[in-house]
Amino acid sequence: MSEQVKVVVVDGHTLVRFGLTGLVGQEPDLELVGETGLGAEAMAIVATAKPDVLVLEAVLPDLDGLQVARDFRDQYAELGIVLLASDGRDDVLFQALESGVSAFVTNTAPIEEVLAAIRHAAVAATSFTASGLAPAMARRDQPSAQPLLSPREAEVLSLLGQGLSVRAIATSLCVSISTAKTYVARLYEKLGASNRAQAIMNALKLGLLQSS
Template sequence: MKKIRVLVTDDHSIVREGLKQFLNSQPDMEVIGEAGDGAEALEKIKGLHPDVVLLDITMPNITGLEVANLVRDTVPKTRIVIFSMHGKESCVRELLSSGVLGYVLKASPSSDILKAIRMAHRGEYFLSSKLKAEVIQKYVKGQGSAPSISGYDLLTEREQQVFRLVAQGHSTGKIADLLFISPKTVEKHRTSLMKKLDIHDRFELLKYAIKVGVVDPELWSD
């Protein structure tokens, strides 16, 4: 079985050591490196190309948000899971909009770390339960009026299929397999539907999907 290659980042060495031992004890994971600050993390990511990075937010030199943005632009195949004690809603939204697939609070059970890494590796989203309640229920459902259904109705049948699957957190490759089309075609449909709906990133797409009732928010972190 091919293992998930993980890079662990945190500015506290004792935290990194504990995470390494815990993740290396899993049959489907291996820690291929570690970093104690943002600059080192970015260097290791570019050199090692891990499958998943477990990333702290508050690190010296370069913040976790800056690292996430740079990884999205330079090493897009690497998935990022935030592991932090900070769960401010605005910060979570900003990181998710930057391409982060998982956000785990350090106070969460250890099983959340494993679930987040495995789901991110599949291209799916994961939020700790507390964050899901605060971010999705408050931000996605509680703010602003629901978008017009007519915008969604303007999508072609295939675009609606791609829309639903993207909102459910599936990767481009998985969507291509499910719909029996090429990844390039999936990207073409996604670009088209986002333009029609005036959506600019995956988090906006998720908000729209929940507001029009296309996807159940409970699916996002299960």
């Protein structure tokens, strides 16, 4: 980059803001042109300083940083926005992605990662980057492994497999016969069965029962 990248820092934590402004000031290709700890002051500072990149905290003392980011993106399509967060939870990362920011980094990220995010935002304002994006996407796309049967239904299946009658199942579980019948009916429905034999056969095929 031939010209210096103009940066504004908005962070409510004084020490973090001090560290960020010092970090930017040490880099020959970056220039600090404004700073504040309040989201309410950010819009005026950006309008005056006309930065290339805004480094913005996700949780500000006065405003929701994510909403501030959305407001800036709506008003300044070419502004690079780096969102800082205290943690990198998947839900926070995806909220950052949806807000239209250019980069997402955590407060504990290495200095090199923060600087890389600022430089990325300067040249690719509308292209999102985050170090944990790929694994987070993989986790989101992976279907949640919900068990087919509830613990109680698995217990009923085990008792059926042992040959117990509905009355005996009710006694074993300390429930009424009508409740036991409900458990068995629900179990049959989940297993696509109409009787005990079918239920046990289907459970064996699904690996829900071990053949003796």
